Amino acid sequence: MLSKRIIPCLDVRAGRTTKGIKFKDNIDIGDPVEMARYYYEEGADEIVFYDITASSDKRDIMIDVVRRVAEEIFIPFSVGGGIRTVEDMRAVLLAGAEKVSVNTAAIQNPRIISEGAKAFGSQCIVLGMDVKRVEKSPKIPSGYEMVIQGGRTYMGIDALWWAREAENLGAGEICLNSIDADGTQEGYELILTRLISGAVNIPVIASGGAGKPEHLYDVLTTARADAALIASMVHYGYYHIKDIKTYLHERDVKVRLTW
Amino acid sequence: MIAIIDYKAGNLTSVERAVRKLGYPCKVTNEAGDIKNAERIIFPGVGAAGQAMADLKALGLDDLIREAFLERKPVLGICLGTQIIFDYSEENDTTCLGLIPGQVKLFPQPLMERDTRLKIPHMGWNGVKIVREHPVFSGVEAGSEFYFVHSYYPVPADDACIVGVTGYGLEFVSAVAYKNLVALQCHPEKSGRVGLRVLDNFCRWDGYAQ
Numbered sequence: 001m002l003s004k005r006i007i008p009c010l011d012v013r014a015g016r017t018t019k020g021i022k023f024k025d026n027i028d029i030g031d032p033v034e035m036a037r038y039y040y041e042e043g044a045d046e047i048v049f050y051d052i053t054a055s056s057d058k059r060d061i062m063i064d065v066v067r068r069v070a071e072e073i074f075i076p077f078s079v080g081g082g083i084r085t086v087e088d089m090r091a092v093l094l095a096g097a098e099k100v101s102v103n104t105a106a107i108q109n110p111r112i113i114s115e116g117a118k119a120f121g122s123q124c125i126v127l128g129m130d131v132k133r134v135e136k137s138p139k140i141p142s143g144y145e146m147v148i149q150g151g152r153t154y155m156g157i158d159a160l161w162w163a164r165e166a167e168n169l170g171a172g173e174i175c176l177n178s179i180d181a182d183g184t185q186e187g188y189e190l191i192l193t194r195l196i197s198g199a200v201n202i203p204v205i206a207s208g209g210a211g212k213p214e215h216l217y218d219v220l221t222t223a224r225a226d227a228a229l230i231a232s233m234v235h236y237g238y239y240h241i242k243d244i245k246t247y248l249h250e251r252d253v254k255v256r257l258t259w
Numbered sequence: 260m261i262a263i264i265d266y267k268a269g270n271l272t273s274v275e276r277a278v279r280k281l282g283y284p285c286k287v288t289n290e291a292g293d294i295k296n297a298e299r300i301i302f303p304g305v306g307a308a309g310q311a312m313a314d315l316k317a318l319g320l321d322d323l324i325r326e327a328f329l330e331r332k333p334v335l336g337i338c339l340g341t342q343i344i345f346d347y348s349e350e351n352d353t354t355c356l357g358l359i360p361g362q363v364k365l366f367p368q369p370l371m372e373r374d375t376r377l378k379i380p381h382m383g384w385n386g387v388k389i390v391r392e393h394p395v396f397s398g399v400e401a402g403s404e405f406y407f408v409h410s411y412y413p414v415p416a417d418d419a420c421i422v423g424v425t426g427y428g429l430e431f432v433s434a435v436a437y438k439n440l441v442a443l444q445c446h447p448e449k450s451g452r453v454g455l456r457v458l459d460n461f462c463r464w465d466g467y468a469q
Contacts, residue, residue, distance in 0.1 A: 001372060001426055003384040003404060040451070045384055074277055076406060076449050096272055098449065121305055123380060123408045173382070201378050226383070256384045256404045259451045 003256045004220045004248065005045035005227035006241055007205060008234055010035055012081075013052050015061040033068045039234070040073040042241045043259045047073070048101075048175070048205075048229060051081035063095050070096020080128050080175075086115050093120055101175055103128035104148045107155055107162075110169055117170030126205075127171040131159045131192060132179045144192055151179035159192070160199055167200045174200065175229065177207040185211025185232060193223035205229055213239065213247035220253055261285040261462065262297035264324065264340070266304070266314045274303045274337065277448035277455060283462045294323045299332055299462070303448075304339030308363070308411070309351025311339055321356060328358050328440060333466040335395075335458075336442035341435075342411055344442055350411050359437045360416035370428035377428045380410040387423040387433050387445065393468065395441045395460045396422060396434070403453040405445035407433075412444060439466035 011018045016030045036047050049069075051062045059082060066079055079092045080101030089100045089112075106113050106127055116125045132151055136143040144159035163174055176196050178189035188209045197204040203226035206219040216228045233239050245255045263274055265287045278285045278301070285301075286293055294300065302324060304311055315321045328334050336344050343355045348363035355363070370377040384404040389396050412431040415421060423434030425444070433444040441461060447454035 001385065002377075002381070005383055070273065070276055071280070074273075074280070074448060074455055075451050094272065096276065098273070123305070123382060172380075201376075203378055203382060226378070258400055258403055259453070 001254050002226075003045065003254050004225075005205070006043075006216070006244060006255065007046045007048055007227055007229050008039045008044050008241070009048040009050060009207070009229045009231045011050050011052050011231075012062065012065060014058050015065055018052065032065050033072060036069045036077070037072045039241065040075060042234075043245060043256070044075065044241055045256055046075060046098075046227070047077040049077065049079045049081075049097075051079065053082065063091055066092055066095035066097050078126055080126070084112075086112065086119055089116050089120065089124075093124060099124050099126050099173070101126035101128040103130060106166065107146060107148065107157065110165070113166055113169040113171050117172070122170045122172035122202075125171050126173045126175055127163075127166040128175045128177065129159060129163065129196075130177050130179055131189075133189075133192070142195060144195070147179055160195060163196045163200050167202050171202060173203045173205065175205040175207055176225075177229075178209060181209030182207070184209050187211065187215040188219040188223065188225075188228070190218055190223040193219055193225050197224040197226070203227065213244045216244060217248060217251055217253060220248070260293070260297050261299050261301060262294045263287045263301045263303060264294070264320060265289045266311060266318060266320055271303055273446075274301060274448045277458055278462065281455060281459050281462060289318050289320060291319065291323055294320070294327060297327070297332065299464075299466075300324065300327050300334045301337065301461075302334060302340035302344070303337040304343065305408075306339055307350055308339065308342060308348040308353040308355065311343055312353050312355060315343070315356075324356060325358065328438075331439045331466050333461065333464050334358075334440045335461045336440070337448070338409060338444060338446055341442035341444055342409075342413060344440065345413055345415070348411060358440060359420060359435060359442070362414050362416075363411050364414055365411050366428065372428045380408055381427045382408045384450075385425050385427060385433075385445075387425055389423050389434075391422050391436075393422050393436050393441070394464050395436065395457060397460055398456055399453055405433075405443075405447065405450040405454060407445045409444060413442070436468065438468075 076098035078099035142160035146157040205227040206225035207229035425433040
């Protein structure tokens with residue numbers, strides 16, 4: 001039986017993480033390579049890097065980060081943010097990432113999913129989805145709409161339709177981020193997660209809202225996510241991955257306990 | 260030197276990085292000279308069986324791998340590399356290298372576990388239950404998990420070569436050992452410390468079962 005994956009997410013801007021690990025003694029690690037190694041040793045099942053570097057001339061810095069991470073950690077990791085072309089994908093994968101994620105670029109040009117899947121295999125291609133809850137309408141029948149730019153721009157695309165479409169195009173996995181829940185630390189968007197996870201036959205990583213281990217329990221059981229993304233709850237030292245996994249294991253959720 | 264066979268099938272740098280991290284000289288190569296001189300062979304791969312076999316043949320690597328195996332050099336198959344050393348794969352209806360008798364099958368659909376329909380590919384961390392001791396699995400704790408990404412699984416003709424099994428809707432063979440060959444369906448180079456332990460064991464293995 002597969003284990004449910006616990007995946008720390010690191011936001012990186014120009015080669016530095018925006019939220020460093022702040023332990024109770026207030027040591028701040030801002031180097032993404034150091035943080036990746038820390039979470040690797042803590043028992044992370046995978047790591048997600050999200051490059052939020054605004055200017056494209058600094059993108060080579062991220063490739064260098066990916067290369068250095070790949071020399072240090074021997075679990076899968078994915079890189080997203082700013083991937084616009086198959087060549088961008090190739091650069092990240094050759095630098096040592098296991099997967100790449102596309103979000104805005106895939107909405108603007110869905111062919112990047114099929115071209116990426118053809119070139120590197122579906123297992124490499126993750127569709128990142130930023131989703132907001134809206135009134136149900138003929139155009140958005142599920143009541144969940146695709147958004148970009150951190151939720152500022154509505155795309156007029158139904159999230160459920162887009163998830164299925166991306167699977168058909170060859171996406172190998174979906175990282176489903178609820179903009180409504182993101183940053184609240186009050187729990188994942190369970191209805192959305194269950195809706196999407198039940199509609200596709202590729203794994204769904206739930207993202208946005210994790211604050212306590214019970215939030216992971218809910219999203220991995222009732223909402224049927226295959227994996228859960230976490231950020232602040234571990235970056236700020238409130239929880240260790242081991243504590244979260246022990247909590248889940250005690251409640252019969254299968255997780256990887258030895259590493 | 261360890262030759263990591265390069266046949267255009269997917270990203271081979273992660274295997275190379277892991278072997279280097281362990282301190283063993285290695286080279287990603289498709290040169291006949293390198294493969295003939297290598298003391299051992301790692302045969303990785305991500306992709307589809309049909310294309311992989313076509314590329315192997317075009318590069319003349321099929322005969323070189325067979326020779327290395329017959330010369331009793333230790334050979335390690337990983338993922339698609341593992342599938343291709345059997346006789347036949349259902350993927351693209353492909354005749355494979357035939358170093359181990361057996362076939363490779365697609366997971367049946369729908370694949371069920373406790374009333375839940377399982378997703379395919381089988382992707383993520385899962386246990387490998389060791390059913391027979393082998394030097395390459397020395398020191399691997401019971402309950403250890405490895406990283407998998409695959410839609411097809413091996414079915415060896417002879418149960419005697421089964422070393423490890425994994426459950427995903429059905430129980431499939433995830434590790435086999437046959438003479439001087441060990442083949443894993445999982446990715447040890449992506450399986451953390453326990454994966455590195457298996458790779459390290461392989462890099463020091465003399466090619467004999469005991």
